[in-house]
Amino acid sequence: MRFIPATCEQRDEMLRAVGCESVDELFADVPGPALLNKELDIPHGFTEMELAAHLRSLAEANIPASRLVSFVGAGCYDHYIPSVVDHVISRPEFFTAYTPYQPEVSQGTLQAIYEYQSMICALTGMDVANASMYDGATAFVEAALMACRVTKRNKVLVLGMVNPEWLDVLGTYSDSGLFEIEATEADAATSAEQLRTLVGPDTAAILMTSPNFVGVLEDITGLAEVAHGAGALLVVGSNPILLGVIEPPGALGADIVVGEGQPLGSPMSFGGPGFGFFACRDKHVRQMPGRLVGRGVDVDGDTAYVLTLSTREQHIRREKATSNICSNHALNAMAAGVYLAAVGSEGLRSIATTSIARAHYLRDELIKTGKFTAPWELPFGNEFALVYDGDTAQMYDTMFDKGYIAGIVLETEEGEPDLVLFAVTEQRTRAQIDAFVREVQSL
């Protein structure tokens, strides 16, 4: 059998050694009524050649965004992934290893994650980053829970224009009764003034993202003042590519910075796995969720890396742990470390700059067609929303048939015009943008 090396003779030898006549005796503890006593209703196994063909046919039944001219983002982005990233994380010493519980034989994973943590601190302007969370949405929720622990309060105030999926996940977790949510109106941008009357003595945190869901850069400094004035923390969700060129939230008063790390070297892969990054201040590190790698020494005094501060974690603290997270997204975090090493700060700056410049160009050109109007004039990065003057769904479908993904059509209130959210990465060339605009013009 595939992947099982034991021969029939060896099986018999092993059965004899354990004192069994048959394999069935191994399962003597399973009560009769619970035995399956039939074959699983699953097709017989494929040969590898058959399997390869089957998987290829499933893959080819899709039309991947990566083969189209795509302007869809909304939390998942098709930035270019340097070739070196996959070559590094494909080394079996890395990807076939478990969590580095035995540091003597896990120095590779440990050092790579320590370096990843350092890079996230550099990007976000924070003191300490953990070894990763599942994704941006769950990192956002963990930040809310951590803020409740730090402040010993139980209410979070969240800006209505955060990614709606993040808002949904936050709502799912709050149904446990551990914390309450108040969400502001989904305005294109939220001012400090709007929030001042909403924070109170039970507010654990203001939760925001910048850029927000419609791409607008929010007033982090102003919201930090409001949060801190009320004794609450400020949690900021960020876009890691843009952090190459926008001020780090850590320099603007954020207490916890989180985000979706997929743009840093993970393929879109239908939305997963990416990873969540999570960074905070030194003074709050013992309330942090997730694993942390520290740098220390071994008995010979040599540099050695090791999982540390694990008394926060579930395998030690059980129901009193800071989180239930065990498996995280270490390999994606490691990919992000390789990605950031490959591009460096200059490369990151060029990726962000080209993405932002081309996004602004696309927006200008679409408005010039007369078919799109701007719902607001606010600073943004590489993602923006416009109103389409016409049947938006029809425009989207027509453009898809021509080989374009015209962003994503946002659900809006009854009677409100449709908004279309566009994202532009450095992979979209000027020629593609011009051709897209021409096609839209000719509709």
Added chain:
Amino acid sequence: MTSRANGVPSSVPSTGPRASIFDLGSPESRCVLAPDPDVPFDGLESLLGSAARIIPPTLPHVTELEIMRHYAHLAEMNFGVDSGFYPLGSCTMKYNPRINEDACRLEGFAGLHPYQPVHSVQGALALMVGLQEALGEISGLPAVSLQPAAGAHGELSALMCFRAAHTASGNPRSKVLIPDTAHGTNPASVAMCGYQTVTIPSNADGHVDLEALKAALDTDVAAFMLTNPNTLGLFDPQILEITAAVHEVGAFAYCDGANLNAILGITRPGDMGFDALHINLHKTFSTPHGGGGPGSGPICVTEPLAQFLPGPLPSRTEEGWYTLTTPQASIGRVRSFYGNFGVLVRAYAYVRALGSEGLKEVAEQAVLSANYLRVRLRDTFDLPYDTMCMHEFVLSGARQKSDYGVRTLDIAKRLLDYGYHPPTIYFPLLVEEALMIEPTETESLAELDAFADALIAIAQEAAETPDLVRSAPFSTPVRRIDEAAAARNPDLRWKPSITE
């Protein structure tokens, strides 16, 4: 990585101070740049205003060759399943088939955006539905959500479904019962779902103390969480009575599926009376552990609980198309998008490679291999529960500790010198000096014998040269680490001032 030590400490020279990637290269090195904007552009300042970053982030500045050498060096200091035998109990470190790695990288999968039109992702949805159906069949619990990102995430998601179901019946209830052998994630997930944990003791056979369980069950109990086979590697023969007792008070029976590898095609959690199960695709279904993740923790539930599952969920329409819908009383999303799709592709490939007959053979061989090792080692170490085990078993190093002052930690470290990854140690908590060994079905008889020989040799060393074992390892890239010092003065990121 390391070579077999033959019981003698080898004199591998110290690796010395290791360069951080931040120490390599020079500020002039550069690797990957994006093309210039090539559009009318007045500079970032004009677009971003005060949001523009003044000081660039301190990132490495290295060439591609320096990157490859750096990580090649790190890889040499790492141990994976491909490096050698990895009998880490409850982690199911089986071989990760390579075609799965190829499959998830196909552009038709890796290049998909989650918000593409449904008609353009039919192959992906068909794959997910195929995996859902297979997991439903394997578990005997027909309704499946592939969304949870890991085992603990699946536990939490299922508990949330229980809470929603109880709330719909008028009372969310307040307690969740957990045996003392449970993984730490169980009580942590219970707490995150807003429930209180009540611990149920095990009986002398290592099974659930049924009387204690019955005494703790009342109408305020939301659920009982059980790993079956449990973390001692034992299948609880009272399972039908247990789930019946749980249902009698209107509570749900939850199965932690970390140990599903032992029972594939033999018995199903649904047939044992469980209402929900999470599956660790990164254990039973061969997807790689990635040095800590990503995994995937789908949950399988009964029909009545299906309405609460986290969504959206892919399904097949009557016309034979695939679509995404959210169940009517869904707890909501537990993460962005639809799950760790890249991991789902690998697990699906594994199911289709093995088929029904292959899956059953996995369980049979995993259990046989564990029992073979158990029998080979039971005279050398204490075996507190000396009975037929499932996919893993738990030895105790108590004798070595009391007779020679050699602890289980020392034995584990000495195994590193013999070229093995140690078993899980000091878990489960109710076995003193525990060594939890799970060989998996993918190891050969020769490998099992060599591992048993190594542990027997180490037991001999513990008796004759205990200091040798207590000082191990000798042949690893670093030696024992002062973990207490690392926690007292945490150094959690690179800073320019502390570089060598």
